[in-house]
Amino acid sequence: MDNVIIAENLSLSYKEFETIISKATFSIEAGSFVFITGASGSGKSTLLKSFYGAIEPRQGQLMVGGVKMNHISTSKLNFLRRHIGIVFQDYKLIKEWTIEKNVMLPLIISGYTGDVSGAQVQKLLGHVKLTHQAGKYPQELSGGEQQRVAMARALAHNPILILADEPTGNLDDYSSSVIWNLLEGANTQLKTTVIVVTHHIPEGLRIPYKHYHIEFGTINEIA
Amino acid sequence: MKSLKNHLSLIIALFTVLASVQIYVAVDRTIAAYESHLKNDYSVIVVTSELINPGEFKAMNSMIDRSEPISTAQVLERLKGEMSQKNLDLLKLTLPKFYRLYLNRFPTPREISQLQKKLESNSAIERVEGFSQTHDTVYKLMLLFKDVVQIFSIAIAAVTSLLILKEMRLWQFQHAERMNIMALFGAPVWLRSAVLFRLAIVDAIIATLILCLAFFLIDYYGYLTMQLKEIGISVQLFNFVDDAVRSLIIALGVSVALTFTIVLFHREEE
Numbered sequence: 144m145d146n147v148i149i150a151e152n153l154s155l156s157y158k159e160f161e162t163i164i165s166k167a168t169f170s171i172e173a174g175s176f177v178f179i180t181g182a183s184g185s186g187k188s189t190l191l192k193s194f195y196g197a198i199e200p201r202q203g204q205l206m207v208g209g210v211k212m213n214h215i216s217t218s219k220l221n222f223l224r225r226h227i228g229i230v231f232q233d234y235k236l237i238k239e240w241t242i243e244k245n246v247m248l249p250l251i252i253s254g255y256t257g258d259v260s261g262a263q264v265q266k267l268l269g270h271v272k273l274t275h276q277a278g279k280y281p282q283e284l285s286g287g288e289q290q291r292v293a294m295a296r297a298l299a300h301n302p303i304l305i306l307a308d309e310p311t312g313n314l315d316d317y318s319s320s321v322i323w324n325l326l327e328g329a330n331t332q333l334k335t336t337v338i339v340v341t342h343h344i345p346e347g348l349r350i351p352y353k354h355y356h357i358e359f360g361t362i363n364e365i366a
Numbered sequence: 367m368k369s370l371k372n373h374l375s376l377i378i379a380l381f382t383v384l385a386s387v388q389i390y391v392a393v394d395r396t397i398a399a400y401e402s403h404l405k406n407d408y409s410v411i412v413v414t415s416e417l418i419n420p421g422e423f424k425a426m427n428s429m430i431d432r433s434e435p436i437s438t439a440q441v442l443e444r445l446k447g448e449m450s451q452k453n454l455d456l457l458k459l460t461l462p463k464f465y466r467l468y469l470n471r472f473p474t475p476r477e478i479s480q481l482q483k484k485l486e487s488n489s490a491i492e493r494v495e496g497f498s499q500t501h502d503t504v505y506k507l508m509l510l511f512k513d514v515v516q517i518f519s520i521a522i523a524a525v526t527s528l529l530i531l532k533e534m535r536l537w538q539f540q541h542a543e544r545m546n547i548m549a550l551f552g553a554p555v556w557l558r559s560a561v562l563f564r565l566a567i568v569d570a571i572i573a574t575l576i577l578c579l580a581f582f583l584i585d586y587y588g589y590l591t592m593q594l595k596e597i598g599i600s601v602q603l604f605n606f607v608d609d610a611v612r613s614l615i616i617a618l619g620v621s622v623a624l625t626f627t628i629v630l631f632h633r634e635e636e
Contacts, residue, residue: 220552221549225551225552235546235547237547249552
């Protein structure tokens, strides 16, 4: 099977002498479900950011979806991001837009027409049980509901890769189960690669997964 | 409500720019009309020993628009009872010719002096009166007025520039979050900033419409134009075609430039 992410001697840092990830070499297979764990400040979110180009490799090489992330051009990065769905801990919804339009964002960017994107958005809002909230604004929803909207948005354009940073960090049990079900469904039914950064791996997952743990800047696969 | 506030802040800034430009244009137009008014009233008196036709005068200096002979009949009429007809005929023959020269623009003091010298160099011309002292006073007053208006416009431009800079910072702050989120999903720059450009264009159009309405009302109620008419100046303070088009171009230029600056200086958060 092809690898969707390949890292060779990858080092990441924000400042020159403060290495967060040091000379990591690993690969993630397409269609796999991966957890990245580690203590607070261990660099798991930084590693995830490097996958969508928010931080550039300081040393070594990183390939995401066949695209080299070192010194990537803006147009290439935009192209890559149009094939990635991202779920953030702080949701990152556009406050001035309705829930429906927020979910539609990746479809608007990919140039889908109103009818196609409208139908897709309705389907996804149904999956996250928020059809009745479509016309509301993010600030009118609870944290759990906002994260479900963010989840629907991440799936809207059928991405090849979903990156989730603590997607259920502060959520109630119901919202957490909706999010995990959707991530599992995307992985098993659509064969989407899912990478989740989290403190704790949820219990009762019905799918096989890989587990990487970050400690002192090094990444180790946990059997 | 929030959206209205966002619109209003830019509309007010743009309206201030447009109003200051329009006031400057209206004052400039008034000064030009006043200059034309002064030009019509101003003339140079020339005394010659022989008849000179209008074409000859025009050939002497390009500033000379037309010439009018001043009739001596009135003077001679007054002397009729005191002098014999023979002496009167003799006087008529020896009396110099008087001309009033009108110019095609209101001259500067230097131009008057040059014109005077040029005319005096002609052997047929005996004397030239340019009324330079009266002219100088009027001209200096007009220059002072022009300078005051220019300083006033520069001051307004400086204040509005600061207002726009402040507005730009506000816009950057307001839209940075949305632009960042769109960037995370791969939106190209033009799509991320489309909302900003749309907002800028709509606000530019609204600011222009408000300006047109304000100046239309000033013209319609006519208080200012009446005041100007009373001192002999007839001027249109707001020309619907020229001024509206110019204002729209300025408003669009300023707001689009503002948006470009925001987009160019925007840094994606990590």
